[in-house]
Amino acid sequence: MTLRDHAIRYGFIVLLFGLVAYFSIAADGFVSPQSAVFIFQSVAITGVLALGVTATLVVGGFDLSIGSVATSAMMAAAYVMVVLEQNALVAVVVCLLIGAIVGLINGWLIVYMRVPDLLATLGMMFLLVGLQRIPTEGRSIATGMTMPDGSVANGKFSDAFLALGRHRFDFFIPNLIPVSVVVLLVLAVLIWFFLEYTRFGRMMYAVGSNERAAELAGAPVKAYKIWAYVISGVFASIGGILLAARLGRGDIASGNNLLLDAVAAALIGYAVLGAAKPNAFGTAVGALFVGILLQGLTMMNAPYYTQDFVKGVVLVVALVFTFALSGRGRR
Amino acid sequence: MVGNAVFRVEGLRKSFGQNEVLGGVSLELHAGEVTVLMGANGAGKSTLVKIISGVYERGGGTMALADQDFAPKTPAEAIRAGVVTVHQNINDGVVADLDVATNLTLDRLSGSGAPTLFNPVRVRREAKAVADRMGLAIDLKARVSDLSLADRQMVAIARALAHQPKVLILDEPTSSLSSAEADRLFALIDRLREQGVAILYISHRMSDIRRLANRIISMRDGIISGIFDKKPLDYEGAVNAMLGRKIHLDQIVVRDSANAVLKIDGLRIAPDARPISLMLGDGEVVAITGLVGVGKTALAETLFGVRQPLSGTMTMNGKPYAPETTGEAIAAGVFLVAKDRGENGIVGGFNIQENIGLPFHKRMSRFGILRRRLERTTARRQIEELGIVCRSEKDEMSELSGGNQQKVMVARWMAQDARLFILDEPFQGVDISARRDIAAKLRASANGRATLLFVTELDEALETADRILVMSEQTIVGEHRNADVDLDRLLAEVAGGPLHSAA
Numbered sequence: 001m002t003l004r005d006h007a008i009r010y011g012f013i014v015l016l017f018g019l020v021a022y023f024s025i026a027a028d029g030f031v032s033p034q035s036a037v038f039i040f041q042s043v044a045i046t047g048v049l050a051l052g053v054t055a056t057l058v059v060g061g062f063d064l065s066i067g068s069v070a071t072s073a074m075m076a077a078a079y080v081m082v083v084l085e086q087n088a089l090v091a092v093v094v095c096l097l098i099g100a101i102v103g104l105i106n107g108w109l110i111v112y113m114r115v116p117d118l119l120a121t122l123g124m125m126f127l128l129v130g131l132q133r134i135p136t137e138g139r140s141i142a143t144g145m146t147m148p149d150g151s152v153a154n155g156k157f158s159d160a161f162l163a164l165g166r167h168r169f170d171f172f173i174p175n176l177i178p179v180s181v182v183v184l185l186v187l188a189v190l191i192w193f194f195l196e197y198t199r200f201g202r203m204m205y206a207v208g209s210n211e212r213a214a215e216l217a218g219a220p221v222k223a224y225k226i227w228a229y230v231i232s233g234v235f236a237s238i239g240g241i242l243l244a245a246r247l248g249r250g251d252i253a254s255g256n257n258l259l260l261d262a263v264a265a266a267l268i269g270y271a272v273l274g275a276a277k278p279n280a281f282g283t284a285v286g287a288l289f290v291g292i293l294l295q296g297l298t299m300m301n302a303p304y305y306t307q308d309f310v311k312g313v314v315l316v317v318a319l320v321f322t323f324a325l326s327g328r329g330r331r
Numbered sequence: 332m333v334g335n336a337v338f339r340v341e342g343l344r345k346s347f348g349q350n351e352v353l354g355g356v357s358l359e360l361h362a363g364e365v366t367v368l369m370g371a372n373g374a375g376k377s378t379l380v381k382i383i384s385g386v387y388e389r390g391g392g393t394m395a396l397a398d399q400d401f402a403p404k405t406p407a408e409a410i411r412a413g414v415v416t417v418h419q420n421i422n423d424g425v426v427a428d429l430d431v432a433t434n435l436t437l438d439r440l441s442g443s444g445a446p447t448l449f450n451p452v453r454v455r456r457e458a459k460a461v462a463d464r465m466g467l468a469i470d471l472k473a474r475v476s477d478l479s480l481a482d483r484q485m486v487a488i489a490r491a492l493a494h495q496p497k498v499l500i501l502d503e504p505t506s507s508l509s510s511a512e513a514d515r516l517f518a519l520i521d522r523l524r525e526q527g528v529a530i531l532y533i534s535h536r537m538s539d540i541r542r543l544a545n546r547i548i549s550m551r552d553g554i555i556s557g558i559f560d561k562k563p564l565d566y567e568g569a570v571n572a573m574l575g576r577k578i579h580l581d582q583i584v585v586r587d588s589a590n591a592v593l594k595i596d597g598l599r600i601a602p603d604a605r606p607i608s609l610m611l612g613d614g615e616v617v618a619i620t621g622l623v624g625v626g627k628t629a630l631a632e633t634l635f636g637v638r639q640p641l642s643g644t645m646t647m648n649g650k651p652y653a654p655e656t657t658g659e660a661i662a663a664g665v666f667l668v669a670k671d672r673g674e675n676g677i678v679g680g681f682n683i684q685e686n687i688g689l690p691f692h693k694r695m696s697r698f699g700i701l702r703r704r705l706e707r708t709t710a711r712r713q714i715e716e717l718g719i720v721c722r723s724e725k726d727e728m729s730e731l732s733g734g735n736q737q738k739v740m741v742a743r744w745m746a747q748d749a750r751l752f753i754l755d756e757p758f759q760g761v762d763i764s765a766r767r768d769i770a771a772k773l774r775a776s777a778n779g780r781a782t783l784l785f786v787t788e789l790d791e792a793l794e795t796a797d798r799i800l801v802m803s804e805q806t807i808v809g810e811h812r813n814a815d816v817d818l819d820r821l822l823a824e825v826a827g828g829p830l831h832s833a834a
Contacts, residue, residue: 197703206689209679213674215637216667217689218656
């Protein structure tokens, strides 16, 4: 391998370690288990969404609806528990169903109605942003709220559900690791294994690279594409569950940044280890990278409003790594 | 007729790197005549057209238009000089989202002297003038994307003719038209011929050629291999000159087979085609040959479950066989090496090993988990078997030569035992040694399955097959045992007409 190959392959990882080293010296208290856990926690929900969208990127598609699926799932969880007064299990199941159904509809629009992926999921995004406001006439959902018909919603978030957002597992230090981080790690390992080591994952990559060749090799291409959107939808709804559990209410205003952050993480992932293609490991690293950068800058008292700018710079640099340096973009 | 050559090409050469595509081509086009240019894939037709139309720079030789030196540097320059080309892909010639009138006058919207403001009334008036001159009866306000293919073609040609060309080049204009639509095009061509336009018509379709040609020029391997202008035109001679009849170096030992693997009964693959019936035997290599566009790929895809036959039945080892998906075909042991590996075969993001393993993931995995070691040993074995030149099974496909890429495609499907092994144009873009290797491998491993090749080049069929079937107009029109083949009869069948000797 030439120096250039090494640069492409390990450049981003080196950058990541460089960043950690710099913040360790420059920012007091950056090196601590609590700080590390905080970083993970800050990227957990975006990370889960990013892993889902990675599946659609693998089949050569894109899912713009993940952010609104997550917030819809959050509102649905709140509605189910606060208004319908159901338990945590029902809320979780409803959320997952929403994710799966939206994924199926996205896949159907793209595969059978031939709507281009960006447009279909953009439409779905708008639809969901509107839909989630209809049951409560645009209000956030919390215990004691007044419903449109004048009654008062008396249900509340069950403790089991809130635990998803607030419980911390012991890991050497008591009460260290939040549930959301565990969920992120488990899902990351699952999707990574699925994409890299199962025949289904391999065929999804084939579909993304040359759909016609995959079909002529006997793959049910349409089914693979639809499944990718279902995976994306379900992962997004899991993100929504974690969001609802963390907030403890159905907040109409939250989750605005989820889509862009998740897509950025997945795209940064292209550059990790010179993969030059969507991959689960890269996505996870991409999410972490953004998390570390923001945490470090925050600890060094960088103002909050610079955050999006920093994310944008990272994304652009990563894309240059992927397409210009590795030369894969030309194929 | 020697005097009135409008357009003359002398000793035209062109190379791409080491690869000489045109080796000194000379031809003449006469006013008021349709000259048909025939040639197999890779003969150099499109390179020739691109040089004439100013897309490529020539490597050597001269061109003259009406005795003036003609050396266009850009397509626009060629058009201004009066040499207009309608390319094969119709949609390159029209802008789908604009209306017919704007399309017809599109070339007047740019360039010096074009008005800054877009005046729809003037555009429609000019468009009407163009349409009337051609007798084009299409609503000028219609959007091109709403038109049929034939109408779009007409618009593309009308647009070309708005320049009042002296020379018109039509590159396979009927390849996506129905026969009724083609008739309209022919009427238009007749009209232009009467107006004294010199027309170069590139086609493989014998019916077109019979209908239109005043002269036929055959091309092969970058040179003119025959010019036919004596009446009646010698169509078989032209096909012969195009396909070539080289001495085949390895005479093959023909095998006959009695055990039927696949039986096809009354299969129809196109609405007005005659049904196909044939039998493929165990251990036998059968080649189906015919010109481009006679339905070879359609038949291959029908056998592989990509498309469904209109009628008829297939029987595989005595059991009914009617695949609805490629997956079903593969499960039944029918494998297809599709033509045009870049489009239909190679997964660009995968290395050699992953490309070879692609169709057999199910057989190579346990509980859905891919057994990478098995995949690797399979790839290594196949690389060895077919003599694929590479550093390792981890090489990217883009690092391989065309011949080796094709070997990977063949190796992919030979990794498991087939009952019917179909190869569609397996020698396309493959150098001679790789072609020999693949053919030898196919013959050596033929036992235990039926092998079916679809090839346009006759040489390839003669070199590899035990039996040669000829396809024309979406059906099988002839059968030859590959020993003492009656080449005259075979060529007549390829040319699609009744057997008659013209010369």
